[in-house]
Amino acid sequence: MNTKRKELIVSAISNGTVIDHIPADKVFQVIRILDLEESEKEIYFGTNLVSKKYGRKGIIKISEKYFKPSETDKIALVAPTATLIEIRDYEVTRKTTVNIPDSIERIAKCFNPNCITNKEQVPTKFKVIKIDGEIKLACHYCEKNTSQNNMVFN
Amino acid sequence: MQILEIAAEFEKKPHQNLLNGRVIASLFFEPSTRTRLSFESAIQKLGGNVIGFSSAATSSVQKGESLKDTILTVCNYSDLIVMRHPVDGSARFASEVASVPIINAGDGANQHPTQCLLDLFSIKKTQGTLENLEVTFVGDLKYGRTVHSLVIALCQFNTKFHLVSPVELKLPSAVKRHIKEANLQYEQYTDFSEVIPKSDIIYMTRIQRERFPDPLEYEKVKNAYILDNSMLNNAKENCRILHPLPRVNEISINVDDNPKAYYFEQALNGVFVRQALIASILGLK
Numbered sequence: 001m002n003t004k005r006k007e008l009i010v011s012a013i014s015n016g017t018v019i020d021h022i023p024a025d026k027v028f029q030v031i032r033i034l035d036l037e038e039s040e041k042e043i044y045f046g047t048n049l050v051s052k053k054y055g056r057k058g059i060i061k062i063s064e065k066y067f068k069p070s071e072t073d074k075i076a077l078v079a080p081t082a083t084l085i086e087i088r089d090y091e092v093t094r095k096t097t098v099n100i101p102d103s104i105e106r107i108a109k110c111f112n113p114n115c116i117t118n119k120e121q122v123p124t125k126f127k128v129i130k131i132d133g134e135i136k137l138a139c140h141y142c143e144k145n146t147s148q149n150n151m152v153f154n
Numbered sequence: 155m156q157i158l159e160i161a162a163e164f165e166k167k168p169h170q171n172l173l174n175g176r177v178i179a180s181l182f183f184e185p186s187t188r189t190r191l192s193f194e195s196a197i198q199k200l201g202g203n204v205i206g207f208s209s210a211a212t213s214s215v216q217k218g219e220s221l222k223d224t225i226l227t228v229c230n231y232s233d234l235i236v237m238r239h240p241v242d243g244s245a246r247f248a249s250e251v252a253s254v255p256i257i258n259a260g261d262g263a264n265q266h267p268t269q270c271l272l273d274l275f276s277i278k279k280t281q282g283t284l285e286n287l288e289v290t291f292v293g294d295l296k297y298g299r300t301v302h303s304l305v306i307a308l309c310q311f312n313t314k315f316h317l318v319s320p321v322e323l324k325l326p327s328a329v330k331r332h333i334k335e336a337n338l339q340y341e342q343y344t345d346f347s348e349v350i351p352k353s354d355i356i357y358m359t360r361i362q363r364e365r366f367p368d369p370l371e372y373e374k375v376k377n378a379y380i381l382d383n384s385m386l387n388n389a390k391e392n393c394r395i396l397h398p399l400p401r402v403n404e405i406s407i408n409v410d411d412n413p414k415a416y417y418f419e420q421a422l423n424g425v426f427v428r429q430a431l432i433a434s435i436l437g438l439k
Contacts, residue, residue: 116247120221
Protein backbone atom coordinates (compact mmCIF):
# COMPACT_ATOMS: atom_id res chain seq x y z
CA MET A 1 0.00 0.00 0.00
CA ASN A 2 2.67 2.37 1.07
CA THR A 3 4.76 1.86 -2.05
CA LYS A 4 1.77 2.42 -4.24
CA ARG A 5 1.02 5.70 -2.53
CA LYS A 6 4.60 6.91 -2.98
CA GLU A 7 4.43 6.12 -6.66
CA LEU A 8 1.34 8.26 -6.94
CA ILE A 9 3.11 11.17 -5.32
CA VAL A 10 6.37 10.96 -7.27
CA SER A 11 6.41 9.30 -10.70
CA ALA A 12 8.29 6.04 -11.20
CA ILE A 13 11.43 5.92 -13.34
CA SER A 14 12.42 3.11 -15.71
CA ASN A 15 16.18 3.40 -15.18
CA GLY A 16 18.14 5.46 -12.69
CA THR A 17 18.46 6.05 -8.98
CA VAL A 18 16.02 6.93 -6.24
CA ILE A 19 17.47 8.70 -3.23
CA ASP A 20 15.04 7.97 -0.44
CA HIS A 21 14.88 8.87 3.26
CA ILE A 22 16.51 12.26 2.80
CA PRO A 23 15.86 14.49 5.83
CA ALA A 24 12.98 16.72 4.65
CA ASP A 25 15.00 19.92 5.10
CA LYS A 26 18.00 18.62 3.11
CA VAL A 27 16.36 17.83 -0.24
CA PHE A 28 17.35 21.10 -1.87
CA GLN A 29 20.89 20.85 -0.49
CA VAL A 30 21.23 17.34 -1.96
CA ILE A 31 19.98 18.67 -5.31
CA ARG A 32 22.57 21.42 -5.13
CA ILE A 33 25.57 19.30 -4.12
CA LEU A 34 24.88 16.77 -6.86
CA ASP A 35 24.55 19.57 -9.44
CA LEU A 36 21.14 18.24 -10.41
CA GLU A 37 20.06 21.76 -11.37
CA GLU A 38 22.44 21.44 -14.32
CA SER A 39 21.28 17.94 -15.30
CA GLU A 40 19.23 17.37 -18.43
CA LYS A 41 17.85 14.04 -17.22
CA GLU A 42 14.31 13.59 -15.92
CA ILE A 43 14.27 14.40 -12.22
CA TYR A 44 11.41 14.17 -9.75
CA PHE A 45 11.60 15.26 -6.16
CA GLY A 46 9.33 15.56 -3.20
CA THR A 47 9.73 16.72 0.36
CA ASN A 48 7.74 16.68 3.59
CA LEU A 49 6.45 13.24 2.61
CA VAL A 50 5.20 11.08 5.44
CA SER A 51 7.74 8.54 6.67
CA LYS A 52 7.06 5.91 9.30
CA LYS A 53 10.69 5.94 10.37
CA TYR A 54 11.55 9.65 10.25
CA GLY A 55 8.19 11.47 10.43
CA ARG A 56 8.94 13.62 7.38
CA LYS A 57 11.31 12.80 4.58
CA GLY A 58 12.40 13.82 1.11
CA ILE A 59 12.90 11.78 -2.03
CA ILE A 60 14.66 12.43 -5.36
CA LYS A 61 14.38 10.27 -8.48
CA ILE A 62 16.94 10.77 -11.24
CA SER A 63 16.58 9.02 -14.58
CA GLU A 64 19.58 7.41 -16.29
CA LYS A 65 21.90 8.23 -13.41
CA TYR A 66 23.93 5.94 -11.13
CA PHE A 67 26.17 7.50 -8.53
CA LYS A 68 29.95 7.16 -8.12
CA PRO A 69 31.41 6.63 -4.59
CA SER A 70 32.59 10.28 -4.45
CA GLU A 71 28.99 11.35 -5.08
CA THR A 72 27.50 9.00 -2.49
CA ASP A 73 30.05 10.36 0.01
CA LYS A 74 28.64 13.84 -0.59
CA ILE A 75 25.09 12.58 -0.09
CA ALA A 76 26.09 10.85 3.15
CA LEU A 77 27.54 14.07 4.55
CA VAL A 78 24.36 16.11 4.18
CA ALA A 79 21.77 13.31 4.31
CA PRO A 80 23.26 10.51 6.44
CA THR A 81 19.94 8.63 6.60
CA ALA A 82 19.56 8.42 2.80
CA THR A 83 18.95 5.16 0.96
CA LEU A 84 20.05 4.71 -2.66
CA ILE A 85 17.81 2.52 -4.81
CA GLU A 86 19.10 1.65 -8.26
CA ILE A 87 16.40 0.91 -10.81
CA ARG A 88 16.86 -0.96 -14.07
CA ASP A 89 13.86 -1.56 -16.29
CA TYR A 90 11.48 -0.59 -13.45
CA GLU A 91 13.03 -3.26 -11.17
CA VAL A 92 15.01 -2.49 -8.03
CA THR A 93 18.45 -3.95 -8.75
CA ARG A 94 20.34 -2.58 -5.76
CA LYS A 95 19.42 -0.92 -2.50
CA THR A 96 22.07 0.56 -0.23
CA THR A 97 22.24 2.96 2.65
CA VAL A 98 24.88 5.65 2.41
CA ASN A 99 27.90 5.40 4.68
CA ILE A 100 29.50 8.42 6.24
CA PRO A 101 33.15 8.26 5.14
CA ASP A 102 35.96 8.65 7.73
CA SER A 103 37.73 11.12 5.51
CA ILE A 104 37.22 12.85 2.19
CA GLU A 105 39.60 14.38 -0.31
CA ARG A 106 39.00 16.98 -3.00
CA ILE A 107 35.19 16.80 -2.98
CA ALA A 108 34.43 19.58 -0.46
CA LYS A 109 35.68 23.11 0.16
CA CYS A 110 36.94 24.45 3.47
CA PHE A 111 34.67 27.24 4.77
CA ASN A 112 37.66 29.17 6.18
CA PRO A 113 38.54 31.82 3.58
CA ASN A 114 42.07 32.06 5.00
CA CYS A 115 42.74 28.32 4.62
CA ILE A 116 45.64 27.44 2.32
CA THR A 117 43.22 25.35 0.22
CA ASN A 118 41.32 28.55 -0.63
CA LYS A 119 44.44 30.63 -1.23
CA GLU A 120 46.59 28.36 -3.40
CA GLN A 121 46.06 25.33 -5.61
CA VAL A 122 45.98 22.80 -2.78
CA PRO A 123 43.46 19.91 -2.89
CA THR A 124 41.30 19.74 0.23
CA LYS A 125 41.45 16.91 2.78
CA PHE A 126 39.08 16.49 5.71
CA LYS A 127 38.43 14.09 8.52
CA VAL A 128 34.71 13.57 9.02
CA ILE A 129 33.88 14.07 12.70
CA LYS A 130 30.75 14.22 14.83
CA ILE A 131 30.35 16.91 17.47
CA ASP A 132 27.17 16.76 19.57
CA GLY A 133 25.61 14.54 16.90
CA GLU A 134 26.34 16.94 14.03
CA ILE A 135 28.60 15.91 11.17
CA LYS A 136 31.50 18.29 10.56
CA LEU A 137 34.49 18.34 8.26
CA ALA A 138 37.78 18.90 10.12
CA CYS A 139 40.26 20.48 7.71
CA HIS A 140 43.60 18.67 7.50
CA TYR A 141 45.37 21.98 6.90
CA CYS A 142 43.77 24.84 8.85
CA GLU A 143 42.14 22.57 11.50
CA LYS A 144 38.84 24.48 11.32
CA ASN A 145 35.57 22.54 11.30
CA THR A 146 33.12 23.09 8.45
CA SER A 147 29.57 22.45 9.63
CA GLN A 148 26.83 20.86 7.53
CA ASN A 149 25.20 24.18 6.69
CA ASN A 150 28.47 25.57 5.34
CA MET A 151 29.39 22.56 3.23
CA VAL A 152 30.21 23.46 -0.35
CA PHE A 153 31.27 20.73 -2.72
CA ASN A 154 33.51 20.79 -5.77
CA MET B 155 58.41 16.91 27.11
CA GLN B 156 61.65 15.67 25.62
CA ILE B 157 62.10 19.01 23.85
CA LEU B 158 61.73 20.80 27.20
CA GLU B 159 64.45 18.62 28.70
CA ILE B 160 66.79 19.28 25.78
CA ALA B 161 65.98 23.00 26.03
CA ALA B 162 67.10 22.90 29.67
CA GLU B 163 70.46 21.54 28.48
CA PHE B 164 70.82 24.40 26.01
CA GLU B 165 70.03 26.84 28.77
CA LYS B 166 73.07 25.55 30.67
CA LYS B 167 75.27 25.66 27.56
CA PRO B 168 73.72 27.81 24.80
CA HIS B 169 76.68 27.95 22.42
CA GLN B 170 77.24 24.56 20.80
CA ASN B 171 78.51 24.10 17.28
CA LEU B 172 76.05 21.33 16.44
CA LEU B 173 74.94 22.78 13.11
CA ASN B 174 78.57 23.19 12.05
CA GLY B 175 77.87 25.46 9.08
CA ARG B 176 74.58 23.88 8.02
CA VAL B 177 72.21 26.30 6.29
CA ILE B 178 68.80 27.03 7.80
CA ALA B 179 66.24 28.99 5.78
CA SER B 180 64.18 31.52 7.70
CA LEU B 181 61.16 32.33 5.52
CA PHE B 182 59.01 35.03 7.10
CA PHE B 183 56.17 35.70 4.67
CA GLU B 184 54.84 38.16 7.25
CA PRO B 185 56.92 40.20 9.64
CA SER B 186 57.41 38.89 13.17
CA THR B 187 60.47 40.47 14.68
CA ARG B 188 60.54 38.56 17.95
CA THR B 189 59.97 35.08 16.58
CA ARG B 190 62.39 35.62 13.69
CA LEU B 191 65.20 37.01 15.84
CA SER B 192 64.68 34.26 18.40
CA PHE B 193 64.99 31.57 15.70
CA GLU B 194 67.96 33.26 14.07
CA SER B 195 69.66 33.63 17.42
CA ALA B 196 69.03 29.93 18.11
CA ILE B 197 70.51 28.97 14.71
CA GLN B 198 73.61 31.09 15.21
CA LYS B 199 74.19 29.80 18.74
CA LEU B 200 74.12 26.32 17.19
CA GLY B 201 76.80 27.32 14.67
CA GLY B 202 74.48 27.44 11.66
CA ASN B 203 74.05 29.92 8.83
CA VAL B 204 70.78 31.68 8.11
CA ILE B 205 69.36 32.55 4.71
CA GLY B 206 65.89 33.90 3.98
CA PHE B 207 63.66 36.93 4.06
CA SER B 208 61.76 38.86 6.71
CA SER B 209 58.63 39.82 4.77
CA ALA B 210 56.78 38.73 1.63
CA ALA B 211 57.59 42.14 0.12
CA THR B 212 61.24 41.15 -0.21
CA SER B 213 60.55 37.66 -1.61
CA SER B 214 59.44 36.20 -4.92
CA VAL B 215 55.86 36.04 -3.56
CA GLN B 216 55.74 39.63 -4.74
CA LYS B 217 56.12 38.30 -8.29
CA GLY B 218 53.23 35.88 -7.81
CA GLU B 219 55.18 32.72 -6.98
CA SER B 220 53.16 29.99 -5.29
CA LEU B 221 54.08 28.75 -1.82
CA LYS B 222 54.81 25.31 -3.26
CA ASP B 223 57.33 26.71 -5.74
CA THR B 224 59.04 28.84 -3.09
CA ILE B 225 59.36 25.86 -0.74
CA LEU B 226 60.61 23.48 -3.45
CA THR B 227 63.23 26.03 -4.49
CA VAL B 228 64.42 26.84 -0.97
CA CYS B 229 64.72 23.11 -0.17
CA ASN B 230 67.62 23.11 -2.65
CA TYR B 231 69.48 25.68 -0.61
CA SER B 232 68.87 24.59 2.99
CA ASP B 233 68.87 21.75 5.51
CA LEU B 234 65.76 22.94 7.34
CA ILE B 235 63.13 25.63 6.82
CA VAL B 236 61.65 27.84 9.53
CA MET B 237 58.48 29.34 8.16
CA ARG B 238 56.05 32.05 9.24
CA HIS B 239 53.08 32.58 6.92
CA PRO B 240 49.80 34.55 7.17
CA VAL B 241 47.65 31.72 5.75
CA ASP B 242 46.13 29.00 7.98
CA GLY B 243 47.49 25.53 7.24
CA SER B 244 50.39 26.81 5.11
CA ALA B 245 53.05 25.11 7.24
CA ARG B 246 51.40 21.69 7.06
CA PHE B 247 51.07 22.01 3.30
CA ALA B 248 54.73 23.10 3.03
CA SER B 249 55.81 20.06 5.07
CA GLU B 250 54.00 17.81 2.57
CA VAL B 251 55.85 19.18 -0.44
CA ALA B 252 59.27 19.85 1.13
CA SER B 253 62.23 17.49 1.08
CA VAL B 254 63.68 19.09 4.23
CA PRO B 255 61.97 19.49 7.64
CA ILE B 256 59.69 22.50 8.15
CA ILE B 257 59.29 24.24 11.51
CA ASN B 258 56.05 26.18 11.82
CA ALA B 259 56.84 29.63 13.23
CA GLY B 260 53.15 30.58 13.03
CA ASP B 261 50.56 29.93 10.31
CA GLY B 262 47.85 32.58 10.19
CA ALA B 263 45.36 32.23 13.02
CA ASN B 264 45.98 28.50 13.29
CA GLN B 265 49.07 27.46 15.28
CA HIS B 266 52.22 28.88 16.81
CA PRO B 267 53.69 25.71 18.28
CA THR B 268 57.11 27.04 19.32
CA GLN B 269 55.41 29.78 21.38
CA CYS B 270 53.45 27.05 23.14
CA LEU B 271 56.63 25.09 23.84
CA LEU B 272 58.41 28.11 25.28
CA ASP B 273 55.36 28.91 27.42
CA LEU B 274 55.39 25.34 28.79
CA PHE B 275 59.15 25.57 29.36
CA SER B 276 58.70 28.86 31.23
CA ILE B 277 55.93 27.45 33.41
CA LYS B 278 57.91 24.32 34.24
CA LYS B 279 61.04 26.32 34.97
CA THR B 280 59.31 28.77 37.31
CA GLN B 281 57.02 26.29 39.05
CA GLY B 282 59.23 23.19 39.02
CA THR B 283 56.34 21.23 37.50
CA LEU B 284 53.54 21.47 34.97
CA GLU B 285 51.15 19.41 37.09
CA ASN B 286 48.22 20.65 39.21
CA LEU B 287 48.73 24.37 38.66
CA GLU B 288 46.15 27.16 38.69
CA VAL B 289 46.66 29.17 35.52
CA THR B 290 44.89 32.46 34.84
CA PHE B 291 44.54 33.74 31.29
CA VAL B 292 43.68 37.43 30.91
CA GLY B 293 42.62 39.58 27.98
CA ASP B 294 41.75 38.50 24.46
CA LEU B 295 40.97 34.82 24.89
CA LYS B 296 38.88 34.65 21.73
CA TYR B 297 41.47 35.50 19.08
CA GLY B 298 44.68 34.83 21.04
CA ARG B 299 46.27 31.92 19.19
CA THR B 300 48.90 31.45 21.90
CA VAL B 301 46.16 31.19 24.54
CA HIS B 302 44.32 28.46 22.63
CA SER B 303 47.46 26.37 22.11
CA LEU B 304 48.59 26.73 25.72
CA VAL B 305 45.15 25.90 27.16
CA ILE B 306 44.99 22.75 25.02
CA ALA B 307 48.55 21.74 26.01
CA LEU B 308 47.87 22.35 29.73
CA CYS B 309 44.87 20.01 29.58
CA GLN B 310 47.47 17.21 29.86
CA PHE B 311 48.58 18.40 33.30
CA ASN B 312 45.51 18.59 35.52
CA THR B 313 45.43 22.38 35.31
CA LYS B 314 42.73 24.52 36.90
CA PHE B 315 41.88 27.32 34.48
CA HIS B 316 40.75 30.85 35.35
CA LEU B 317 39.60 32.68 32.23
CA VAL B 318 39.36 36.46 32.52
CA SER B 319 38.11 38.44 29.55
CA PRO B 320 35.47 40.88 28.34
CA VAL B 321 32.28 39.04 27.34
CA GLU B 322 33.07 39.74 23.66
CA LEU B 323 36.45 38.02 23.88
CA LYS B 324 35.68 34.83 25.81
CA LEU B 325 37.56 31.61 25.09
CA PRO B 326 35.90 29.87 22.10
CA SER B 327 33.75 26.86 22.92
CA ALA B 328 35.91 24.62 20.70
CA VAL B 329 38.84 25.26 23.06
CA LYS B 330 36.68 24.92 26.18
CA ARG B 331 35.62 21.52 24.86
CA HIS B 332 39.24 20.33 25.33
CA ILE B 333 39.06 21.33 29.00
CA LYS B 334 35.75 19.50 29.45
CA GLU B 335 36.99 16.39 27.64
CA ALA B 336 40.00 16.28 30.00
CA ASN B 337 37.53 16.46 32.94
CA LEU B 338 39.18 19.63 34.18
CA GLN B 339 37.66 22.75 35.70
CA TYR B 340 37.50 26.27 34.39
CA GLU B 341 35.90 29.42 35.65
CA GLN B 342 35.17 32.54 33.62
CA TYR B 343 35.41 36.05 35.01
CA THR B 344 35.05 39.57 33.71
CA ASP B 345 37.01 41.04 36.64
CA PHE B 346 40.38 39.58 37.48
CA SER B 347 41.46 41.02 40.80
CA GLU B 348 39.77 38.19 42.72
CA VAL B 349 41.70 35.41 40.94
CA ILE B 350 45.19 36.88 41.43
CA PRO B 351 45.70 35.31 44.91
CA LYS B 352 44.82 31.84 43.54
CA SER B 353 47.08 31.95 40.50
CA ASP B 354 50.40 30.17 40.02
CA ILE B 355 50.70 31.66 36.54
CA ILE B 356 49.03 34.80 35.18
CA TYR B 357 49.18 34.78 31.38
CA MET B 358 48.45 38.29 30.12
CA THR B 359 47.48 39.13 26.54
CA ARG B 360 46.84 42.29 24.62
CA ILE B 361 43.28 43.43 23.85
CA GLN B 362 43.23 44.96 20.41
CA ARG B 363 40.90 47.81 19.61
CA GLU B 364 40.09 46.35 16.17
CA ARG B 365 38.52 43.25 17.77
CA PHE B 366 35.54 45.35 18.86
CA PRO B 367 32.88 46.19 16.28
CA ASP B 368 31.80 49.09 18.48
CA PRO B 369 34.66 51.40 19.62
CA LEU B 370 32.60 52.38 22.67
CA GLU B 371 32.69 48.78 23.89
CA TYR B 372 36.49 48.85 23.65
CA GLU B 373 36.65 52.09 25.62
CA LYS B 374 34.52 50.52 28.36
CA VAL B 375 36.78 47.51 28.88
CA LYS B 376 40.25 48.68 27.89
CA ASN B 377 41.34 49.61 31.39
CA ALA B 378 39.72 46.66 33.14
CA TYR B 379 42.42 44.25 32.04
CA ILE B 380 45.57 46.14 32.94
CA LEU B 381 47.83 44.54 35.52
CA ASP B 382 49.37 47.03 37.92
CA ASN B 383 52.05 46.25 40.49
CA SER B 384 49.70 47.18 43.36
CA MET B 385 47.40 44.31 42.34
CA LEU B 386 50.13 41.75 43.03
CA ASN B 387 50.37 42.35 46.80
CA ASN B 388 48.22 39.31 47.54
CA ALA B 389 49.75 37.11 44.84
CA LYS B 390 51.33 33.80 45.83
CA GLU B 391 55.10 33.75 46.32
CA ASN B 392 55.55 31.40 43.35
CA CYS B 393 53.21 33.36 41.06
CA ARG B 394 54.78 34.48 37.78
CA ILE B 395 53.46 36.86 35.11
CA LEU B 396 53.80 35.66 31.51
CA HIS B 397 53.03 37.49 28.28
CA PRO B 398 53.74 36.40 24.68
CA LEU B 399 54.79 40.02 23.90
CA PRO B 400 54.66 42.59 22.42
CA ARG B 401 53.10 44.37 25.37
CA VAL B 402 51.32 47.66 24.90
CA ASN B 403 49.74 48.84 28.15
CA GLU B 404 48.16 45.69 29.61
CA ILE B 405 51.03 45.26 32.06
CA SER B 406 52.04 48.54 33.73
CA ILE B 407 55.76 49.17 33.55
CA ASN B 408 55.85 49.28 37.35
CA VAL B 409 55.39 45.49 37.26
CA ASP B 410 58.69 45.03 35.38
CA ASP B 411 60.84 45.25 38.51
CA ASN B 412 58.62 42.89 40.50
CA PRO B 413 60.35 39.48 40.82
CA LYS B 414 57.06 37.94 39.69
CA ALA B 415 57.42 39.56 36.23
CA TYR B 416 58.78 36.87 33.93
CA TYR B 417 57.93 37.96 30.38
CA PHE B 418 61.41 38.95 29.26
CA GLU B 419 62.96 35.71 30.59
CA GLN B 420 60.08 33.94 28.85
CA ALA B 421 61.26 35.46 25.54
CA LEU B 422 64.81 34.27 26.27
CA ASN B 423 63.50 30.76 26.91
CA GLY B 424 62.22 30.83 23.33
CA VAL B 425 65.81 30.69 22.09
CA PHE B 426 66.60 27.52 24.12
CA VAL B 427 63.39 25.81 23.05
CA ARG B 428 64.06 26.62 19.39
CA GLN B 429 67.64 25.37 19.71
CA ALA B 430 66.27 22.13 21.16
CA LEU B 431 63.75 21.77 18.38
CA ILE B 432 66.22 22.38 15.54
CA ALA B 433 68.83 20.04 17.05
CA SER B 434 66.24 17.29 17.67
CA ILE B 435 64.71 17.50 14.21
CA LEU B 436 68.13 17.26 12.56
CA GLY B 437 69.17 14.45 14.94
CA LEU B 438 72.10 16.42 16.33
CA LYS B 439 73.45 15.81 19.81
